[in-house]
Amino acid sequence: MTANSRSKLINTVLSAGGIGSVATVVLAALSVAVVGTVQFGIGDIGTAVWKVVVISWVAFGAMVAGTWAGGRANETDPFGLVWGYGLASGAMIMSAAMFLVPQAIGLGAGAGTPRAGGIGLALGVVVGYSAHTVGHRLTHIEFPIDITAAQITVHALAAGAIIGLVYNSMPSLGFLLGLAIVSHKGPAGYAAARRLQRDGYDTAILLLPAAGVGLTAVPSALIPIPTQPVVNAVVFGFAAGIFLHVAMDFLPKCETGSEIDQVVSVEANSHALLDQLRTHAVGSTLVGGLTVVVAWIIVA
Numbered sequence: 665m666t667a668n669s670r671s672k673l674i675n676t677v678l679s680a681g682g683i684g685s686v687a688t689v690v691l692a693a694l695s696v697a698v699v700g701t702v703q704f705g706i707g708d709i710g711t712a713v714w715k716v717v718v719i720s721w722v723a724f725g726a727m728v729a730g731t732w733a734g735g736r737a738n739e740t741d742p743f744g745l746v747w748g749y750g751l752a753s754g755a756m757i758m759s760a761a762m763f764l765v766p767q768a769i770g771l772g773a774g775a776g777t778p779r780a781g782g783i784g785l786a787l788g789v790v791v792g793y794s795a796h797t798v799g800h801r802l803t804h805i806e807f808p809i810d811i812t813a814a815q816i817t818v819h820a821l822a823a824g825a826i827i828g829l830v831y832n833s834m835p836s837l838g839f840l841l842g843l844a845i846v847s848h849k850g851p852a853g854y855a856a857a858r859r860l861q862r863d864g865y866d867t868a869i870l871l872l873p874a875a876g877v878g879l880t881a882v883p884s885a886l887i888p889i890p891t892q893p894v895v896n897a898v899v900f901g902f903a904a905g906i907f908l909h910v911a912m913d914f915l916p917k918c919e920t921g922s923e924i925d926q927v928v929s930v931e932a933n934s935h936a937l938l939d940q941l942r943t944h945a946v947g948s949t950l951v952g953g954l955t956v957v958v959a960w961i962i963v964a
Contacts, residue, residue, distance in 0.1 A: 788905015
C-alpha cells in the first residue's frame with residue numbers, strides 16, 4: 665500500500681462517517697460474540713448480557729432514527745422537541761424511582777444498612793452533576809470531532825456502563841427499565857442532528873454515540889462483581905442517582921436562553937409560544953412517567 669493510499673484510508677476512518685461506522689462494526693461484533701456465548705449457555709450472566717444487547721440496539725436505532733429525522737428537517741418543531749424530551753425524561757424518572765431506588769434501599773436493608781442505598785443515590789446525583797458541570801470546559805478544547813458529538817458520546821458511554829452493571833447485578837430485571845432509560849436517544853439524536861446540520865457538520869458522527877451505549881454496556885455486563893448486598897445497594901443507588909440527574913437534565917426547559925427558547929426565538933410571538941410550551945412540557949413529562957407505570961402493570 666502506498667503512502668497516499670494509507671493516508672486516504674486513515675482520513676476515511678477518522679472522518680465523521682468513518683468513526684461512526686467503526687463504532688457500529690464494533691458493537692455488531694460484540695453482539696455476535698454474545699449471541700454465540702448465549703448459545704453455549706452460561707446461566708444468569710448470559711441472560712443479563714442478552715438483555716443488555718437488545719437494549720443497546722434499541723438505543724442505537726432510536727438515535728439513528730432521531731438523527732435521520734433531524735438531518736432532514738428544514739426547521740425544528742418546538743412542540744415535537746418538547747414532547748420528545750418530556751416523554752423521555754418522564755419515563756426515565758419513573759423508571760429510576762420504580763425499579764432502582766427500591767432495589768437500592770431493599771438491598772441495603774437486607775444487609776442491615778438501608779442508608780447504603782441512599783448514599784449511592786446521593787453520590788450518583790452529585791457525580792452526574794459534577795461531570796456535567798465540569799464537562800462544560802470541554803467546549804474550550806479543540807477536538808477532532810464536533811463538541812456536541814463528543815459530549816453525547818461521553819454521556820452514552822457512561823450510561824451504557826451503568827446499564828450493564830445494573831443488569832449484571834440483577835439479571836432478573838426486565839426490559840422495561842433499560843428501554844425507558846434509553847428512550848431519550850431519539851429526541852437527543854434529533855436535537856443533535858439539527859445543531860450539527862446548522863453548524864455545517866456531518867451528522868454521520870452521531871453513529872458513535874448511538875453505538876456508545878452498547879460499547880460499554882456489554883463489557884460491563886460481563887465483569888464479575890461482588891455479591892455483597894451492601895455493594896449492590898450502593899451500585900443500584902448510584903445508578904438511580906445518575907439516571908435521575910440525566911432525566912432532570914432532559915426535562916424540557918421553556919425558559920429564556922434555553923434550547924427551546926432558541927428554537928422559538930425567530931417567532932414574533934415567542935413569549936406567548938413559550939407559555940404554551942410550558943403546559944406541553946408538564947403534560948409530556950407526566951405522560952412519559954405514567955406510560956412506564958401502565959407498561960409495568962401490563963407486563964407484571
